[in-house]
Amino acid sequence: MERARYGSFELTDAVRPSYDMQIVPRQGFKHDEYTDPDSTNRIPVILASASRERLFDVFVDLVSSLGDVVNVVLETSHHGDTGEHQDYIREHIDMPVLTSLLYEFEDILMNDGCTGIAVVNPKRKQEIQFDEHKLLICYGSPQEIYERILIKHDVYPDNEMRFITEGEHVHSSSDRYIGIFDSFQYRLGIDRCFHDDNHFET
Secondary structure (H helix, E strand, C coil): CCCCEEEECCCCCCEEEEECCCCCCCEEEEEEECCCCCCCCCEEEEEEEHHHHHHHHHHHHHHHCCCCCCEECCCCCCCCCCCCCCCEEEEEEHHHHHHHHHHHHHHHHHHHCCEEEEEEEEECCCCEEEEECEEEEECCCHHHHHHHHHCCCCCEEEECCCHHHCCCCEEEHHHHHHHHHHHHHHHHCCCEEECCCCCCHH
């Protein structure tokens, strides 16, 4: 868990690859596709990995592209014994308010391996997810907007990319982050758990 740097790429404190290095972390993005299990609609996806020093700025820029008012889904596996997630939703939050809160809670978003967040514009059917592995997952079209932001931050397309989720890996968290998560949830004005995996329909 002590090793964070792999060449020019640095991980956050949230996750580490296995000792046998099945996946060597690196920076880049590639295209993929998500099939909605209910409607069978195919949604274009960009999967991206960025080094620690630029990761949060990339995330904020991607989120800012979603519009003036968005929904937020705060994700946690803190309270699950077998890794199951709980999702908490805040609908209709103004982007300047959200951006301020993202910076206020940057530490937990970057370094807690049991916390993730998704920001959704359901009208556009667009979503930016910053998951527990600290990968960036961009759903919806037009993907050119996402690509421009990633490339601006020196995150370039790489069709041979393999992500830390494709091999054995370890998540890192602490009791301190449980309290910070609760504060984040409160500051977002979230008071209920949300169980639907289809964030576009929120």
